[in-house]
Amino acid sequence: MKPGFEAVIGLEVHVQLLTRSKMFCACRNEYGGKPNSHTCPVCLALPGALPVMNGEAVRMAIAFGLAVHGEIREASPFYRKQYFYPDLPKGYQITQGPVAIVEEGWLEISGKKVRIERAHLEEDSGKSSHELSETSSHVDLNRAGVPLLEIVGGPDLRSPQEAYDYLKTMHHLVTYLGICDGNMEEGSLRCDANVSVRREGESAFGTRVEVKNLNSFRNVKLALEYEIERQIELVERGEAFGQETRGWDADKGETRSQRSKEAAMDYRYFPEPDLPTLRVTPEEIEAVRASMLELPEARRARFIETFGLTDYEAGMLLQSRAFADYFEALAQASGSGKQACNWMLGELSRTLNGRNIGIEALGLHPEALGELIRLVEARTINLNTAKESVFPALLAGEGSAAQIVEAKGLAQVSDLGAIQALVEGVLAAHPEQLAQLKGGNVKLRGFLVGQIMKQGKGKVNPQLVNEVLDASLAHG
Amino acid sequence: MSVGTLMDWRTGLDAGDLSAEFLAMEALDRMDQREGDLNAILFRDRELTLDAARKADRRLRAGERTPMLGIPVVLKDNLHWKGAPLSNGSRIMQGYTAPYNATVVNRLLEAGAVPMGKANMDEFAMGSSGEYSAFGPTRNPWDLSRVAGGSSSGSIVSVAAGYAPFALGTDTGGSVRLPGSFCNITALRPTYGALSRYGVSAMASSLDQVGPVAASARDLALGLSVLTGRDPLDSTSLDLPGTKGLADLRPATLRGLRIGLPREYFGEGIEPGVRGVLEAAFQRLAAEGAELVPVSLPHTRYAIDTYYLIVTSEVSSNLSRYDGVRFGLRREAGELQEMISGTRDAGLGAEVKRRILLGAFCLSKGYYDAFYLKALKARTLITRDFVEAFKQVDILATPVSPGTAFPLGANLADPMAMYLADVFTVTMPLAALPVVAAPAGFSEGLPVGLQFVGPSLSDVKLLEITEAWQGISDFHRKRS
Numbered sequence A: 001m002k003p004g005f006e007a008v009i010g011l012e013v014h015v016q017l018l019t020r021s022k023m024f025c026a027c028r029n030e031y032g033g034k035p036n037s038h039t040c041p042v043c044l045a046l047p048g049a050l051p052v053m054n055g056e057a058v059r060m061a062i063a064f065g066l067a068v069h070g071e072i073r074e075a076s077p078f079y080r081k082q083y084f085y086p087d088l089p090k091g092y093q094i095t096q097g098p099v100a101i102v103e104e105g106w107l108e109i110s111g112k113k114v115r116i117e118r119a120h121l122e123e124d125s126g127k128s129s130h131e132l133s134e135t136s137s138h139v140d141l142n143r144a145g146v147p148l149l150e151i152v153g154g155p156d157l158r159s160p161q162e163a164y165d166y167l168k169t170m171h172h173l174v175t176y177l178g179i180c181d182g183n184m185e186e187g188s189l190r191c192d193a194n195v196s197v198r199r200e201g202e203s204a205f206g207t208r209v210e211v212k213n214l215n216s217f218r219n220v221k222l223a224l225e226y227e228i229e230r231q232i233e234l235v236e237r238g239e240a241f242g243q244e245t246r247g248w249d250a251d252k253g254e255t256r257s258q259r260s261k262e263a264a265m266d267y268r269y270f271p272e273p274d275l276p277t278l279r280v281t282p283e284e285i286e287a288v289r290a291s292m293l294e295l296p297e298a299r300r301a302r303f304i305e306t307f308g309l310t311d312y313e314a315g316m317l318l319q320s321r322a323f324a325d326y327f328e329a330l331a332q333a334s335g336s337g338k339q340a341c342n343w344m345l346g347e348l349s350r351t352l353n354g355r356n357i358g359i360e361a362l363g364l365h366p367e368a369l370g371e372l373i374r375l376v377e378a379r380t381i382n383l384n385t386a387k388e389s390v391f392p393a394l395l396a397g398e399g400s401a402a403q404i405v406e407a408k409g410l411a412q413v414s415d416l417g418a419i420q421a422l423v424e425g426v427l428a429a430h431p432e433q434l435a436q437l438k439g440g441n442v443k444l445r446g447f448l449v450g451q452i453m454k455q456g457k458g459k460v461n462p463q464l465v466n467e468v469l470d471a472s473l474a475h476g
Numbered sequence B: 001m002s003v004g005t006l007m008d009w010r011t012g013l014d015a016g017d018l019s020a021e022f023l024a025m026e027a028l029d030r031m032d033q034r035e036g037d038l039n040a041i042l043f044r045d046r047e048l049t050l051d052a053a054r055k056a057d058r059r060l061r062a063g064e065r066t067p068m069l070g071i072p073v074v075l076k077d078n079l080h081w082k083g084a085p086l087s088n089g090s091r092i093m094q095g096y097t098a099p100y101n102a103t104v105v106n107r108l109l110e111a112g113a114v115p116m117g118k119a120n121m122d123e124f125a126m127g128s129s130g131e132y133s134a135f136g137p138t139r140n141p142w143d144l145s146r147v148a149g150g151s152s153s154g155s156i157v158s159v160a161a162g163y164a165p166f167a168l169g170t171d172t173g174g175s176v177r178l179p180g181s182f183c184n185i186t187a188l189r190p191t192y193g194a195l196s197r198y199g200v201s202a203m204a205s206s207l208d209q210v211g212p213v214a215a216s217a218r219d220l221a222l223g224l225s226v227l228t229g230r231d232p233l234d235s236t237s238l239d240l241p242g243t244k245g246l247a248d249l250r251p252a253t254l255r256g257l258r259i260g261l262p263r264e265y266f267g268e269g270i271e272p273g274v275r276g277v278l279e280a281a282f283q284r285l286a287a288e289g290a291e292l293v294p295v296s297l298p299h300t301r302y303a304i305d306t307y308y309l310i311v312t313s314e315v316s317s318n319l320s321r322y323d324g325v326r327f328g329l330r331r332e333a334g335e336l337q338e339m340i341s342g343t344r345d346a347g348l349g350a351e352v353k354r355r356i357l358l359g360a361f362c363l364s365k366g367y368y369d370a371f372y373l374k375a376l377k378a379r380t381l382i383t384r385d386f387v388e389a390f391k392q393v394d395i396l397a398t399p400v401s402p403g404t405a406f407p408l409g410a411n412l413a414d415p416m417a418m419y420l421a422d423v424f425t426v427t428m429p430l431a432a433l434p435v436v437a438a439p440a441g442f443s444e445g446l447p448v449g450l451q452f453v454g455p456s457l458s459d460v461k462l463l464e465i466t467e468a469w470q471g472i473s474d475f476h477r478k479r480s
Helices: A055-067 A160-176 A217-236 A282-291 A296-307 A311-317 A321-334 A337-355 A366-377 A383-395 A401-408 A416-429 A431-438 A443-455 A462-475 B006-015 B020-038 B046-061 B103-110 B153-160 B177-183 B217-224 B243-248 B272-287 B298-321 B336-347 B350-362 B369-392 B415-420 B459-472
Strands: A005-016 A078-082 A092-096 A102-109 A112-123 A127-129 A138-140 A147-153 A189-199 A209-214 A244-249 A254-260 B041-043 B072-076 B114-119 B143-147 B166-171 B186-189 B209-214 B258-262 B291-295 B395-399 B435-443 B446-453
Touching: A005 A160, A005 A217, A055 A102, A055 A112, A055 A147, A055 A160, A055 A282, A078 B298, A092 A112, A102 A160, A160 A189, A160 A217, A160 A296, A189 A217, A209 A217, A209 A254, A217 A244, A217 A254, A296 A311, A296 A321, A296 A337, A311 A321, A311 A337, A321 A337, A321 A366, A337 A366, A337 A383, A366 A383, A366 A401, A383 A401, A416 A431, A416 A443, A416 A462, A431 A443, A443 A462, B006 B020, B006 B217, B020 B046, B020 B072, B020 B114, B041 B153, B046 B114, B072 B103, B072 B153, B103 B114, B103 B166, B114 B153, B153 B166, B153 B177, B153 B209, B166 B186, B166 B217, B177 B186, B177 B435, B177 B446, B186 B217, B186 B459, B209 B217, B217 B243, B217 B435, B217 B459, B243 B459, B258 B272, B258 B369, B272 B291, B272 B395, B272 B435, B272 B446, B272 B459, B291 B369, B298 B350, B298 B369, B298 B415, B350 B369, B395 B459, B435 B459, B446 B459
Parallel strands: A209 A244, B072 B114, B072 B166, B258 B291, B258 B395
Antiparallel strands: A005 A147, A005 A189, A078 A092, A102 A112, A112 A147, A127 A138, A189 A209, A244 A254, B041 B114, B166 B209, B186 B209, B186 B435, B395 B446, B435 B446
């Protein structure tokens, strides 16, 4: 950003909740499907159809509220937001009014608290397609009535990078909580940004512009960078500009005006008479709290404390709930949190990245991998053998770690007598190098160890080899 | 040909003296004879009806004895009856066939009632005379030159003309009670939530209720007995207490009953004939030992303003879905907004448009607080008036309308005059209270009704009181 300027950014994130049915009817909440196949009189807005609140969506909103340290409002009424559009079948969207189910929370991004002003429940609209025909538009109402949590962040972000980090953290939180699948390509998580600029040191906000259509992490950053630069230029030139809504065109890499504040819609909000005020009792909040899994922050602290991991390692393990769950199972099965972590961030991550899949699709039980780690810890095999020979075979389903070690004859030689014979043989075969080593050329120790390991075909226990070699040198 | 009550027909069917098919055919014949004059029915299908009747006969022959089995019923045309066209009294529904059953229709059909047809109504239930139907007015069987009253004009006239002893209307601000009063029919506006609104085309959601109509309180009770019970598909529905005894309704004891007469309902403007009928009725009740207590509902003067602000606001929102996109009439156009406004312009009548415009205005930025919010506050005050009154009395008794049925066309030029016809019926819906409108006598040969208003959830009690009233009067037995 240009020195002397500061950006003020607040994000609005729409999260599609992972409920089984839609917000106000029993239709399946599922992406895709034959157009208009997941519909009923309620989400088609036929005359006489009435909404019925989905309790699962309420519980998910409460879980989110608790996770962001928010207030769960005892009473938050629904409202109608009205406008005509074919993919809004009732001619109004059921949303929440001045009081939202969740208010006054915060989310921490790299040590900074970003306010969550409110998170409210509402329903998604359907989808209009204008490309299918030259002369007509098509409407698919499968998405109409899908539950949304709209999360309004405070104007606390100061750079596109912070906005990016905020969205990443939000994405992580809602997927971790299991209330959203986080699939941005399918629109499960969508983002709009409010952005203004001001000269450093000023306390008043500049003119606010809403940027819409930010449907990837990358686009959030790019659009904000573009928009901030655009606004700074205007300010520098002394050009006044009004509040407006702009859309991000990812292809052209620019924001374009959609409508000015003067042209802003009057949504004629009024309380939804078909639904009673949404009420949440302290007991219901406690029930959600009790059923909630440990939240990322608490789990991270526990990983560091219990397994002696670094902050970085713990953070990496918490990249998704499934990944963290796998780690805990692996730590348990292997008896070593540290080793489990090394495997998770090493071989396992490499494999997952290579195959471009999540841990849940790997098909390798933590118990099976735990057994392998135990074999290494017990020095039955060394780490290299484990990684290069046993692990691929394990993935290929060639049996348990022990079976693979057995079948491939990979067990390390730990028999002291055999190692002594091996060491003596190698020393006898290399009298010159031995003499130089004794004469003080310590580099030759590595050469001799190498020869011993080679003779032992890599299966001898390196620690024992060192011990025996030390003893021989001392005696001889 | 005599027209029996539901009770008579129930007895005949249960005894095996009558068959449902015979009753249905008789009723169909009556429709054939009178529909040319009355225009109460918008849709009927002889085969659908007779098929349902024959099914009911099989259940009767198998020994089933339930309150509505084999009884002909008529449904207001804003109630979804699966497979039948639904018009809402409007052209905008052109081509629409109900793809599902309203909960109340479902309950009637499962109880074995025989659907005779869909009843004419003011368009989208907006109107007090029945004249705002897109398919012509329903005429009053007592005087064909007069209105039947609305908006449930066809449902009321169907019972009055003997098409069915029981019908369903809807009541937002008096839409079963006013025509009931004009046509000598007994009508219940239940406590808000007592009957499910699922499948009932919405006019004003916070006020709409399904209203059963019949020739007497006993007949109403029989029908009501199969309709109540909380519906999970309507979040505002509730369980009405005391419904177990409905099928065998007993008259309430009038001795000692404290009947409040709110002075705001008996001021200037009531036709002398109507006032005379009501005074006589109250004296008759007093003679049975009821105690007449003058009370006051001071915020009544705000009722019409409050009611129409709330109604028009909700109407403007509820009718947005009639946009030509998914069902009903569509005026094709090159542009989207043109299609929507063209469809609505062509499909909706003047009164509906008037209410949508008023409502959209009331809810607009800058006006919401002055209109809608203020109306909600007035609604609270009006409700409080009733709560206070019920500390002194058991029920209230009031006129239904200042006059009898007016001549067709009399109020059409003046919407305000039409709105004022609702002056005695809109306060109770605002307070979500149950009301029964029942025949009270005649003025110059035209029926006059009275209303019994009770506290919330006292619906069954009100029917028992009405049954007691109908035990000491015989106006409800008079047929046109």
